[in-house]
Amino acid sequence: EAQVTQNPRYLITVTGKKLTVTCSQNMNHEYMSWYRQDPGLGLRQIYYSMNVEVTDKGDVPEGYKVSRKEKRNFPLILESPSPNQTSLYFCASSPRRVGEKLFFGSGTQLSVL
Amino acid sequence: GENVEQHPSTLSVQEGDSAVIKCTYSDSASNYFPWYKQELGKRPQLIIDIRSNVGEKKDQRIAVTLNKTAKHFSLHITETQPEDSAVYFCAALFSGGSNYKLTFGKGTLLTVNP
Numbered sequence: 714e715a716q717v718t719q720n721p722r723y724l725i726t727v728t729g730k731k732l733t734v735t736c737s738q739n740m741n742h743e744y745m746s747w748y749r750q751d752p753g754l755g756l757r758q759i760y761y762s763m764n765v766e767v768t769d770k771g772d773v774p775e776g777y778k779v780s781r782k783e784k785r786n787f788p789l790i791l792e793s794p795s796p797n798q799t800s801l802y803f804c805a806s807s808p809r810r811v812g813e814k815l816f817f818g819s820g821t822q823l824s825v826l
Numbered sequence: 827g828e829n830v831e832q833h834p835s836t837l838s839v840q841e842g843d844s845a846v847i848k849c850t851y852s853d854s855a856s857n858y859f860p861w862y863k864q865e866l867g868k869r870p871q872l873i874i875d876i877r878s879n880v881g882e883k884k885d886q887r888i889a890v891t892l893n894k895t896a897k898h899f900s901l902h903i904t905e906t907q908p909e910d911s912a913v914y915f916c917a918a919l920f921s922g923g924s925n926y927k928l929t930f931g932k933g934t935l936l937t938v939n940p
Contacts, residue, residue: 746928755832755915755932756870763926771927803869811926812919813858817869 715740719804719818726794727826734789734821736804744807745787746771746815747779749800756803762787763810794825828853828920832931840939845906847934849916850898858919859899861890864933865912873914874901906938 717738726732738745746761748771758771762781776798778790787806791798801822805815829852839845851859860875876883876890876899883890887906892899903910916931 748930753932756917756930758928758930761926761928769925772929811858811921812928813860814872814875815860815862815870815928817871819869 715816717804717806717816717818719802719821721821722819723822725824725826728795729793732791732794732823734791734802734804734823736787736789736818737785738787738806738816739785740806740808740816741784742806742808742816743784743810744812745781746805746807746812747777747787747789748803748805749773749798750803750820751800759789759802761812763812794823796825799823799825828856828918828927828929830916830918830929830931832916832934834934835932836935836937838937838939839906841906841908843906845901845903845910845936845938847901847914847916847936848898849900849918849931850896851918851929852897853918853920854894854897855922856918856920858921859890859892860917860919861888861901862915862917862930863912864915870915903936906936908938908940911936911938 747759748756760779762768804818857878862870864870889902913933
């Protein structure tokens, strides 16, 4: 089954404790991206990648890191999480290099205490 | 950067009525405009999209119109059904050089009352 898989589904952590949210897709898509969803603010792009070893900042990249060492995986790294990073995070991939027709993962609900 | 305004933020209609959601964008270099539907507790899913060289696109009960001059685009849902109840997001893809950024509107909560 074609899918974008995110883990974990829920995560509670404390301020400053490094964490990684994994994202994997099995559709051989070149484009992958991360979004955060907050009430009243919609979806905001954090980072995107148009190919292996190519990543670019979205609208809200501060406090986040990503890597694209292989085509199928695009982990989101929070080196020192803070409470304002409490949010619902979505990973997405696209068969088009520029991010059209996105397929979203199931989401990761992160709470930073 | 690109800015996408979406209205209304909430919309309530009776089953069978039509629903219209409107978005405006700021950057004339944007050339791709998708609409995503997100049911409660679920992931966003693409329902329809349009490119800047097309004025209108239809898919059964759903249609999108684009006015490039005015920089706005709209989602039209006809003969609404309770299962259309969800949050709808518009988006605009800005492309400039090697830079591609997808900006979403803040969403519209559509409620279809039986």
